[in-house]
Amino acid sequence: MNGIVILDKPQGLSSNRAMARLKRLLGEPKMGFLGTLDPLATGVLPVFLGKATKLIAAFEGVEKTYRVTIRLGQRTDTLDAEGKLVEERPLDGVTPERVRDAILSFAGEYRQRVPEFAAVKVGGVPAYRLARRGEPVPERERIVRLWDLAVESVALPLATFHATCSAGTYMRSLAADVGAALEVGAHVTELRRLRCGPLFTLGNSITLTEIEERTAKGDSAMVRNPAEFLTGHLPLTVGEDHERYLREGRAIPLSAATNREPARIGAPAKALRPGGALVAVGEIVAGGPGALSFHPSKVLI
Numbered sequence: 001m002n003g004i005v006i007l008d009k010p011q012g013l014s015s016n017r018a019m020a021r022l023k024r025l026l027g028e029p030k031m032g033f034l035g036t037l038d039p040l041a042t043g044v045l046p047v048f049l050g051k052a053t054k055l056i057a058a059f060e061g062v063e064k065t066y067r068v069t070i071r072l073g074q075r076t077d078t079l080d081a082e083g084k085l086v087e088e089r090p091l092d093g094v095t096p097e098r099v100r101d102a103i104l105s106f107a108g109e110y111r112q113r114v115p116e117f118a119a120v121k122v123g124g125v126p127a128y129r130l131a132r133r134g135e136p137v138p139e140r141e142r143i144v145r146l147w148d149l150a151v152e153s154v155a156l157p158l159a160t161f162h163a164t165c166s167a168g169t170y171m172r173s174l175a176a177d178v179g180a181a182l183e184v185g186a187h188v189t190e191l192r193r194l195r196c197g198p199l200f201t202l203g204n205s206i207t208l209t210e211i212e213e214r215t216a217k218g219d220s221a222m223v224r225n226p227a228e229f230l231t232g233h234l235p236l237t238v239g240e241d242h243e244r245y246l247r248e249g250r251a252i253p254l255s256a257a258t259n260r261e262p263a264r265i266g267a268p269a270k271a272l273r274p275g276g277a278l279v280a281v282g283e284i285v286a287g288g289p290g291a292l293s294f295h296p297s298k299v300l301i
Contacts, residue, residue, distance in 0.1 A: 001028045002050040002278070002300050003223035008205040009037050009045040019047055021208055025215050026223070032056050035064060035196055038172075040080050043193030046200045051300040052226045055281065059229075062197030065148070065164045068188060070175040072099065072157045075185035079115050079172035089184045096154035102181045103161050107149045112173050114140040144169040158189065199229050226300075227270055227278040234261055234269040236294055238279060243301060246271060246280045251295040253287050269294050 005026075009018045015036045023031055032053040034046040043066075048056050073091045076083035148164040163174070172188050179186025195201045206222045214222060227235070236257040238246070245252050254263060257271065263284045271279040271294060280296035287293030 001026065001220075001223060002052045002226070003048075004052055004226050004229065005047045005049065005211070005222055006200050006205040006224065007033075007045045007047050007211075008202065008207045009042055010208060011042045012039055014039045015045055018045065018208065022047055022211065025208070025211050026220070034059050034062075034200070035167075035193075037193060038080065038082075038191070040082050040188065041191040041193060043191075044196045044200050044202060044205050045193070046196055048226075049223060052278075054298040054300065055226055055230075058281070059197060061167050062200075063164055063166060064169070064193060064197075065162065065195040066171050067152070067160065067162050067190075067192045067194055068171050068175065069158055069160045069190035070178060070186045071189045072159065072179060072182065072186045073184045074157075074187055075176070075179060076187045078187075079170075079176050080188040080191070083187070087185055091156055091184055094156065094182055094184055096156065098182060099154045099156070099159050099178075100151045102178050103151055103159065104149050105181065106146055106174060106177065108147070109143055109145045110177075111141050112144045112170065112177070114142065115170055115172050115176075142168055146174070160190075162194075164195075199231065225276060225278060227272055227276060230268075230270050230278075230281065232268060233281060234259060234263055234267050234284065236269055236271050237274055238271045239274075243273075243279060246296045246299055247301055249296060249299065251285060251287065251293040254284070254292045254294060257294060263292055265292065271296065 015033055019031050019033055023029060028049045030050055030053060032048050034056055037045055073089050074085055075087040077086050145166040146163050150162045152160040171191055175186045175188045211222055236259045238257045242252045242256050265284055265286055267284045269284055270281050273279055278300050280299040282294055282296040285293050285295045
């Protein structure tokens with residue numbers, strides 16, 4: 001089962017537990033997901049199945065869009081509503097206008113601190129495990145980028161906004177930074193991922209409940225062909241006689257494939273069966289004087 005399920009992750013499950021549920025429902029032991037969502041968060045979680053897990057790296061740098069609700073005046077150890085309250089301050093002097101200005105001030109690039117309770121690994125151990133054990137977590141910062149910031153509503157002590165961000169951005173850290181800018185603290189109370197890259201969206205996602213209902217009827221249409229998400233790859237249709245070469249990691253001449261678009265050296269390409277199933281991804285290379293070939297980098301058969 002080599003494909004992608006665009007899961008609408010429910011609240012209360014970690015990304016790993018949601019994927020474990022999906023494994024049981026679909027009976028596919030090999031899976032991996034794109035972009036970890038905290039248990040509090042809901043929304044788009046692309047899950048790659050079978051040999052499609054080889055493609056995760058191709059999407060790791062995509063931007064993400066979120067709808068975020070923060071609670072001002074309270075700071076927690078995890079920077080979200082699941083953590084322990086560590087500080088509470090009055091909202092004296094905080095107005096909706098000041099809140100909007102503080103949120104919008106983070107548009108563009110800024111240096112963001114990685115939360116202690118995060119999935120990033122420290123010496124091979126997820127940082128959140130160290131934090132839960134009370135062990136020190138080294139401070140880490142990274143340059144992140146935010147755009148399309150839009151404030152939906154401010155009803156103190158809550159504020160809701162939308163943000164598109166670069167890969168590796170933490171909305172919990174953004175909430176804390178907004179709270180720090182207003183000198184009252186803040187944490188995330190609701191977080192929903194609306195989009196992961198241009199093609200993984202809520203509009204084409206599916207819930208675990210819906211998957212359970214469909215699989216009970218023998219419907220596996222929720223498993224999408226990875227080829228449809230590789231929109232920047234030149235499509236090449238190959239026959240069974242050349243699949244063996246690709247399986248062995250060998251290049252095939254473009255004359256052996258059917259393609260209706262002009263090819264150039266270095267262009268990403270995808271090899272497809274006549275029915276559209278993805279065989280391999282790779283790039284166009286020089287195949288001899290005046291000739292071009294397709295060289296596979298990842299084979300899914």
